[in-house]
Amino acid sequence: MTTIYLVRHGQASFGAESYDKLSPNGEQQAIVLGHYFNDILKEAPLVVAASMQRHQQTAHLCLDESFPESEIITDSAWNEFNHQQVFSRYEPRFNEPHLLKADVVKHANPRAYLSKIFEGAIERWTGGDFHHDYDESWPDFKNRVETALANLCGQLAESKPRYAVVFTSGGVISVAVGKILGLSPEKTFALNWAIANASMTTLRLVGNEPQLLSLNEHHFIKTVDSNLLTWI
Template identity: 85%
Template sequence: MTTIYLIRHGQASFGAESYDKLSPNGELQAKVLGQYFDRILKESPYVVAGSMQRHQQTANLALAECFPEAQVDTNNAWNEFNHQQVFAQYEPRFNQPHLLKEDVSKHENPRAYLSKIFEGAIERWTGGEFHHEYDESWPHFKNRVETALEKLCNQLAETKPRYAVVFSSGGVISVAVGKILGLSPEKTFALNWAIANTSMTTLRLVGNEPQLLSLNEHHFIKAVDPNLLTWI
C-alpha cells in the first residue's frame, strides 16, 4: 500500500518582485523536512514536483538530506495558481507585490489583515462572475489539480511504490484534500490559509483511491525550532 506525502514548499519571498524563490528560512525548512524524511521513510520514494522554482528548490534541498539519489519527475500540473494575479484582480494596486507587503507590514495584526485580503480575492476568483478575467479560472485550476491527483493515483496503483512524495503548494494541496473530502471552495481555501511551509499532508492509496490520513503535519519543524514555522 502506497503512502503519498503532499508537501508544501518552503517559505518563499513574499512581497519581492519574484515570489518564486525560497527565502533563507525556507531553505532551512526544506533541510529540516529532509532530515525528518530520513528518519521516517524506510526506502527511497517516488518523487514528483511542480515546475516552479520554489517546488524544485524544496525538493532538491530536502532530498539531499535523505535520498540524494532519488530522481525528481517535474510536472507543471502540480503548480500553484497565479496568486499574484488573483490579488491584483481584487485590488489593482497589489499588481505591485511590494505594495501588498507594505500594507501588511503596517497593520497591527498582519496575518489577520492578509487573511482578509486573501478571503476577498479568493471569493472573487471562485465566485463565477469574473472567470474570464483570469489567465487560469478557478474551474480550470480545480480540474487541473484533480486530474493530476487522479493520474498520480492510477500510476501508483500500477507501480506500487512504498512511498510517493509530491512537492507543490498550499492551493494545490487544499484542492486535492477538498476533492477527497467533498469540500466547498470556501472550506477548501480555509485549509489553504492554514497549511504551513514544508508541512506534510498524508494520503493512503487504497486501490487507486486516495484516503486522507493526516493534514498539515508540521510539529517536526517546531521540534527543531518554533521560529522556523511560517505560513506565508
C-alpha cells in the first residue's frame, strides 16, 4: 500500500518581481522538511515535482537532506494556477506584484486583507461568468489537477512503491483534497488559504483510489522554530 505525501512548496517571494523563487525562510522550511522525511521514511520515495522554480527548489533542498540519490520526475501537470492573473483580473492594479504587497503590508491585519482579496478573486475565477477571461479557466485547472492525481494513482497502483512524494502548491493540493472529499469550489479554496508552506497532506492509495489520511501537517516545522511557519 503506497503512502502519498503532497507537499506545498516553501515560502516564495511574495511581492517581488518574481514570486517564483523561495525566500530564505522558504529554503529553511524545505531543509527542515528534508530532515523530517529522513526520520519518517524507511526507504527512498518515488518523487514528482511540478516544474515551477519554487517546486524544484523545494524538492532539491528537501531531498539533499534525506534522499539525495532520488530521481525527481518533473511534471508540469502539478503546477499552480496563475495566481497573479487571477488577482489582476479581479483588480487590474494587482498586475504589479509590488502594488499588491504595498497594499497588504500597510493594513493592520495583512493576512485578513489578503484573504479578502483572495476570496474575491477566486469567486470571480470559479463563478462561471468569466471563464473566457483567463488563460486557464477554473474548469480547466480543476480537470488538470484531477487528471494528474488519477494518472499518478494509476502508475503507483502498478509500480507499488512504499512512498511517493509530490512537490506542488496549495491550490493544487486543495483541488486534490476537494476531489477526494467532494467539496464545492468555495470549500476547496478555504482549504487553500489554510495550507502552510512546506506542509504535508497525506494520502493512502487503496487499489488505485486515494484516501485522505491527514491534511496540512506542519508540526515538524513548528517544533524546530515556530517563526519559520508561514502561509504566504
